[in-house]
Amino acid sequence: MEAQESYPVDVAAIREDFPILERKVGGDITTPGESPDDSLPLVYLDNAATSQTPKQVVEAIVDYYYGYNSNVHRGIHHLSQEASVAYENAHDRAAEFIGASGGREEIVFTKNTTEAMNLVAYAWGLNELGPGDSVVLTQMEHHASLVTWQQIAKKTGAEVRYIRVTDEGYLDMDHAKELIDDSTKMVSAVHVSNTLGTIVPVSELADMAHEVGAYVFVDGAQSVPTRPVDVEDIDADFFAFSGHKMLGPTGIGVLYGKKEILEETEPYLYGGSMIRSVTYEDSTWEDLPWKFEAGTPPIAQGIGLHAAIDYLxxxxxxxxxxxxEHLAKYAYDELSAFDDIEIYGPPGDDRGGLVGFNLDGVHSHDLSSILNDHGVAIRAGDHCTQPLHDELGVPASTRASFYIYNTREEVDKLVEAIDDARQLFA
Structure with a gap:
């Protein structure tokens, strides 16, 4: 491995916190977690889908289950009080991490970004949208946004409009100005594209939305794990991200919403925990954020997310x-050297930490399978952006995505494995 000073972070020390990176992979899958003798070292380059989890996060979750496992907000006993404090502190920590000065009242825990999107679409959208209204999205939206608003529009009679992506992979801001008008009630945009790596100017979109009295929802699933984010600087009305993409456990997502908007929004789910009082005739709701967290919430996951934020x-x-960005540019430059590789999205020095590409004559699924034979884990398919791939004119693409524990050496192994695929299909 290269000299440590050549990286912006101490990769060697970080990798010691991730036992899974010592695994070998390949061969037939028999018992999960076990590797055949002839398997190869894991090169994990699928971080845009799910990042790996450090020991510190796992230990925080184990400490909860071994030390103070209990339901929250429902018991007077000691364990329940401990769990409640830890769970509430996790909300405060998430608020601090993304610059939400309103604290826990502006932070709703969901199970992922998709649920956060659905919460707003159903709780706010069904009540506020109607015929003559428009929702403006981008052509690079993840299905979590695109499908959700598409279906809400069908239920309410609203129109969905899509801001074009330029041939260079940028969002066409002139087209955005044309689409966002007095009919617009919501602008929902991805912050960093999970397919192109494009960094979307969401602050500018927020300004456009607010000029016509619309709200803006930012999908931060690919941005919060990878860069400093300040929701108040962006001026987002809603913002969502997932724990499993930022070293945290699965099953935990975060919805940020401006307090005044959340207070006016009706609950999405009903039941225990989210109520203040109940009679046979009617019910009233708990204070923020609990009125949006019906039932037993993701307690262990929230505690794990807190630990992941501390780690980052x-x-x-x-x-x-x-x-x-260092690794993304290195990978972009290495892959760009080959005439038979098409890379999607902006240049290597102007993108998030991923590179989407295709090798001429080789379907992305076949390429992924060959890379897997070399121990290299990447993503192949449409990445939950089917309409964007239709715009690109390809059914699927291959995506390598990087995180704090990856190295240039692993990018080199990716390039070597691609060369073997090239020879195989020659």
Missing amino acids: DEIGMENVQAHE
């Missing part, structure tokens, strides 16, 4: 961003 903060999000 210790590294520094500016350093996380620098390392990701």
